[in-house]
Amino acid sequence: MAPKFRAVPWKRNLQKIPEELLAQARAFGSDILFVGITKTLAPNEIEQTPLRQLGIPQAEGEVSEIIPADDMGKYSRRNKHGWEVVRDDLPKITKTQYWESPNFGDASRYGTHTHYWTREVYQREIHEPRFYSIQAKTVKVNAAGDRVVLIRLKQEISRTSRTFEDELLFMLNLLQENCGGAEVVSSETAEADYIRTINLDWEVFPPGNAGEVIERLTGGRSADMALRGKVEERVQLFSRLTPVAYLKGAAGFGSYIGAKYADDLVVFENVNYGNALYVLYDNWEDVSKRSRLDLLKGTDARFDRLPHRTGWDEAFEKLLRSEKRKRGLK
Structure with a gap:
């Protein structure tokens, strides 16, 4: 070995x-x-x-x-x-997890269906x-x-x-x-x-057509086509859920992009790192003032993390639609 x-x-x-x-x-x-x-x-x-x-x-x-x-x-x-730290020294919390599975073993022919479970789990610190x-x-x-x-x-x-x-x-x-x-x-x-x-300031853009949003989130740069392609994918995903604003990390933190659906419903991702999307439920005013290192400080009791496994985007849509319904949003 x-x-x-x-x-x-x-x-x-x-x-x-x-x-x-x-x-x-x-x-x-x-x-x-x-x-x-x-x-x-x-x-x-x-x-x-x-x-x-x-x-x-x-x-x-x-x-x-x-x-x-x-x-x-x-x-x-x-x-x-x-890295992650399992906080078995803290009380468990109730979490619902969503994932997609192929129908009859072949998603390309028969599509997928959603699984979910809700149970008590140990809190995790995400770094x-x-x-x-x-x-x-x-x-x-x-x-x-x-x-x-x-x-x-x-x-x-x-x-x-x-x-x-x-x-x-x-x-x-x-x-x-x-x-x-x-x-x-x-x-x-x-x-x-x-x-x-160290401070992660955010630029906030109003919704527009997809091309305008992509230009704003990439700063009009076309050199890094892989990064631009990832931003385009996220904009298409976010737009299906009708955000009230798009978000971009300012200054040297342009790799952070996201969308705001309510003051207490914000999603973001570091597209350079790109292994998970985060859904935050704290007030946006609080989120916007955190430093980059403090953005997820604490445990996952106050946010959901969706790793980019097969079907994560469909699971994300279902989660966001559920959260919007709780807030009386269309």
Whole structure:
């Protein structure tokens, strides 16, 4: 049986944040910091260890950037694919799940029919992937060819965040898995710039014809045809249920698209990640103010998640029509 993760010549993970790193972070003058480490590396270390995946530049001043491979460790996998936590320490909740099955074993000839069950289940915490990238900057090269390299996560973090220690542990482990070390570094990033990288603002568009909506949600870009095709599919699906508005993540979060059917009935998806659609029942005013990391914070007691398995779109339509009827909507 193949190993779950590739072998590394260093300790892979930290069980908790080292106290000296927490003390160092608390002593910084700025609330904004990042996770990084400076290493002096011989050419053979760079080429013959897992550090090779970082693509460390040869020339001084050059920078490489990658999203770590998911076989580097648990946190690298979570960074790309997200994860779930079953909260068996919390009371169970009532959930209804829908799915489609082929008629007589052949959906292409005979269509499908809907199954559903309602039962008490443990609550789940859903964590979306972070997609944090690792940058490697060659600061200096000596006569022997050794490189002094700053290796860091591109994303900053704020000490004032309510999830600071959880997210810091995630970041430290992600860098530890990929280069065998991790420290905290005070950042010169302005707070306003940091907020722009983490806050998920939304652009709200009124309904229009499908072509207009697609242009708005894609920003008129046609280069990424696969992404555009996915947006077109979602617009067709959303439009069948008559939304009052379409939603798009603003600034650098254009991969989030969705639709609003009522103040307490909103659907969205990260089309770059694209393995599930989410139906939220909180007030839209609350949803719109959350950060990207807080968007699904908590448990699935307040939202439904529809993984993209066979028949998910038909199950989604049935769920939305049921929720609209509860609200007296057509």
